[in-house]
Amino acid sequence: MTTLVEVARHAGVSKSTVSNVIQGRVTVAETTRRKVELAIRETGYRPNAIARSLRARTSHSIGMIVPDLNNPFHAALSVAVERAAKQHGYATLIAHTDCAPDIETEVSRALFERRVDAVVIAGLSTGSAMPTSLLDNGIPVVLASFGGLSDGRLGFVDLDDAAAMEAVVEHLFGLGHRSFAFVSQSYAEQSGERRRQGFEQALARRALSAVSREEATAIMAHNDLLALGLIDEIERGGRTVPFDVSVTGHDDIPLAAHSRIRLTTVRSDAQFMGQRAVELALRAVQAGGHVAHREIHTNPLVIRHSTGAAPR
Amino acid sequence: MTTLVEVARHAGVSKSTVSNVIQGRVTVAETTRRKVELAIRETGYRPNAIARSLRARTSHSIGMIVPDLNNPFHAALSVAVERAAKQHGYATLIAHTDCAPDIETEVSRALFERRVDAVVIAGLSTGSAMPTSLLDNGIPVVLASFGGLSDGRLGFVDLDDAAAMEAVVEHLFGLGHRSFAFVSQSYAEQSGERRRQGFEQALARRALSAVSREEATAIMAHNDLLALGLIDEIERGGRTVPFDVSVTGHDDIPLAAHSRIRLTTVRSDAQFMGQRAVELALRAVQAGGHVAHREIHTNPLVIRHSTGAAPR
DNA sequence: TTGAAAGCGTTACCAG
DNA sequence: CTGGTAACGCTTTCAA
Numbered sequence: 117m118t119t120l121v122e123v124a125r126h127a128g129v130s131k132s133t134v135s136n137v138i139q140g141r142v143t144v145a146e147t148t149r150r151k152v153e154l155a156i157r158e159t160g161y162r163p164n165a166i167a168r169s170l171r172a173r174t175s176h177s178i179g180m181i182v183p184d185l186n187n188p189f190h191a192a193l194s195v196a197v198e199r200a201a202k203q204h205g206y207a208t209l210i211a212h213t214d215c216a217p218d219i220e221t222e223v224s225r226a227l228f229e230r231r232v233d234a235v236v237i238a239g240l241s242t243g244s245a246m247p248t249s250l251l252d253n254g255i256p257v258v259l260a261s262f263g264g265l266s267d268g269r270l271g272f273v274d275l276d277d278a279a280a281m282e283a284v285v286e287h288l289f290g291l292g293h294r295s296f297a298f299v300s301q302s303y304a305e306q307s308g309e310r311r312r313q314g315f316e317q318a319l320a321r322r323a324l325s326a327v328s329r330e331e332a333t334a335i336m337a338h339n340d341l342l343a344l345g346l347i348d349e350i351e352r353g354g355r356t357v358p359f360d361v362s363v364t365g366h367d368d369i370p371l372a373a374h375s376r377i378r379l380t381t382v383r384s385d386a387q388f389m390g391q392r393a394v395e396l397a398l399r400a401v402q403a404g405g406h407v408a409h410r411e412i413h414t415n416p417l418v419i420r421h422s423t424g425a426a427p428r
Numbered sequence: 429m430t431t432l433v434e435v436a437r438h439a440g441v442s443k444s445t446v447s448n449v450i451q452g453r454v455t456v457a458e459t460t461r462r463k464v465e466l467a468i469r470e471t472g473y474r475p476n477a478i479a480r481s482l483r484a485r486t487s488h489s490i491g492m493i494v495p496d497l498n499n500p501f502h503a504a505l506s507v508a509v510e511r512a513a514k515q516h517g518y519a520t521l522i523a524h525t526d527c528a529p530d531i532e533t534e535v536s537r538a539l540f541e542r543r544v545d546a547v548v549i550a551g552l553s554t555g556s557a558m559p560t561s562l563l564d565n566g567i568p569v570v571l572a573s574f575g576g577l578s579d580g581r582l583g584f585v586d587l588d589d590a591a592a593m594e595a596v597v598e599h600l601f602g603l604g605h606r607s608f609a610f611v612s613q614s615y616a617e618q619s620g621e622r623r624r625q626g627f628e629q630a631l632a633r634r635a636l637s638a639v640s641r642e643e644a645t646a647i648m649a650h651n652d653l654l655a656l657g658l659i660d661e662i663e664r665g666g667r668t669v670p671f672d673v674s675v676t677g678h679d680d681i682p683l684a685a686h687s688r689i690r691l692t693t694v695r696s697d698a699q700f701m702g703q704r705a706v707e708l709a710l711r712a713v714q715a716g717g718h719v720a721h722r723e724i725h726t727n728p729l730v731i732r733h734s735t736g737a738a739p740r
Numbered sequence: 741t742t743g744a745a746a747g748c749g750t751t752a753c754c755a756g
Numbered sequence: 757c758t759g760g761t762a763a764c765g766c767t768t769t770c771a772a
Contacts, residue, residue, distance in 0.1 A: 132760075162537070185504075209489075210510055211510065374656060
């Protein structure tokens with residue numbers, strides 16, 4: 117593996133000079149520059165980012181923490197994050213947690229040891245210690261699409277889940293439904309909890325309260341993936357959606373619009389959120405501080421055909 | 429950020445000693461060990477993996493190159509890769525390419541500069557220079573689920589696409605179909621090409637040749653995501669699957685089994701493939717060489733309800 | 741059993 | 757404009 121020194125030797129100059137032409141920050145004589153550039157090409161030299169990081173005390177990498185990439189919404193978010201990061205010259209270290217606290221601990225330790233410059237988190241176990249631990253180590257973190265935390269140092273690209281759930285309940289209520297249930301992830305994710313709260317408040321506002329999944333004529337899922345699973349389960353059980361029971365999701369993953377699915381859901385723009393999260397994170401890195409910024413986006417209800425009039 | 433030296437000062441020993449207790453490779457007196465461990469805890473010290481990497485000349489990270497994480501199969505593969513890597517103490521750097529040659533170049537450069545110890549590739553543009561370029565730089569690479577390359581240094585966790593396509597065609601032929609079409613990705617991916625070849629051979633064996641999408645009564649998609657899109661398009665156009673046209677996919681993503689979809693497809697075990705790819709890659713890293721190993725898995729046809737008797 | 745020192749590949753500060 | 761030198765934080769001989 118060729119190093120700077122070898123290039124220098126090859127060009128008959130000092131390593132400082134080679135470094136200078138690479139950085140392009142210092143003026144170097146046209147002729148020497150040419151010699152050096154030639155040497156670089158001839159040796160096929162590629163800078164060692166690790167050495168550079170050590171010296172510069174910045175890894176030019178960010179961590180992406182995601183409960184489960186198999187969830188298309190998380191995948192879309194990750195795609196956006198990686199793209200944006202790459203655009204800024206940052207690499208993306210990805211890590212799953214399954215929303216399991218012990219994996220979260222392990223993962224945030226690993227990312228910290230690798231000195232990621234920032235991390236964006238797509239989902240958290242409820243009561244997770246991860247953000248604080250990262251923050252305390254001086255790493256800016258931004259939460260994309262998440263639940264109820266309140267550390268002032270955090271960055272948020274947040275969703276107005278309460279408003280969304282209100283809109284969903286209103287839609288269903290207008291369709292005549294009076295028996296509602298909410299279903300969330302098998303693992304405990306913060307955003308799931310917050311949506312559930314929004315759901316319950318919307319119900320309370322109408323003097324209703326949640327019933328069991330079996331009794332409900334309308335079931336709201338924490339996300340689209342769950343909603344898809346629900347439809348599958350319901351229809352395998354012999355009932356049909358939306359005639360016997362209405363189902364809604366959350367996220368508007370691409371498949372939700374499929375003609376065989378047509379899921380009523382709340383749209384979130386993963387593309388935008390991921391990009392925005394990186395923007396906030398890198399801005400904080402540059403400023404040498406934390407993000408300390410919250411923005412809340414309110415997402416539209418997308419009405420399709422998984423919801424219909426309440427059966428009577 | 430606390431460093432080794434600070435821990436050493438804190439404990440009143442030399443940094444070598446601290447390093448020794450951390451590595452645990454050298455015997456160190458019980459009492460000093462205790463002092464050091466205390467100091468580590470008190471200072472909240474976390475080793476700097478970057479410094480460690482520079483010294484050890486190994487980054488303990490692998491690169492995962494993926495055309496598009498929005499494809500559930502790629503996502504599943506990535507999940508498996510990340511999990512396996514994590515288990516071995518390796519971090520995963522993820523990078524998308526969209527199968528665009530210029531992005532591939534950029535991405536492999538970035539991974540090389542970051543000195544990833546190995547890379548696993550989920551998909552490649554046809555005629556991609558990426559594998560060779562990586563290989564030439566001494567980085568072991570393994571291709572998971574891919575097309576027709578033949579560098580002896582490569583590792584392959586490969587699929588028998590020809591056999592798979594033969595099985596699909598046989599199934600459809602038995603159902604009475606005589607007009608077949610194949611559809612692949614908008615971008616040029618190697619594995620797509622190979623499946624198309626398998627498809628055409630299977631046709632030739634029956635003295636048939638491919639027809640246009642519009643004329644076909646059976647359409648084979650390069651992967652499930654495409655097949656889903658196809659079903660959507662066909663049914664929005666007023667025809668129905670499988671009554672007017674049969675559709676098959678490839679991969680068996682979780683949604684393929686959904687009661688609303690029931691896609692006939694070829695199953696690949698992303699979980700297994702990802703894990704195996706990492707295994708091969710890390711084994712090569714340890715041995716200090718290339719993978720130079722090819723294994724071919726033959727995948728079963730899963731018959732569901734997107735295929736039916738040919739219309740007459 | 742412990743510590744001093746060299747060095748991994750860079751960058752940055754200063755002299756020359 | 758160029759080059760020597762000292763870090764960056766760690767591991768690893770090698771002596772003591």
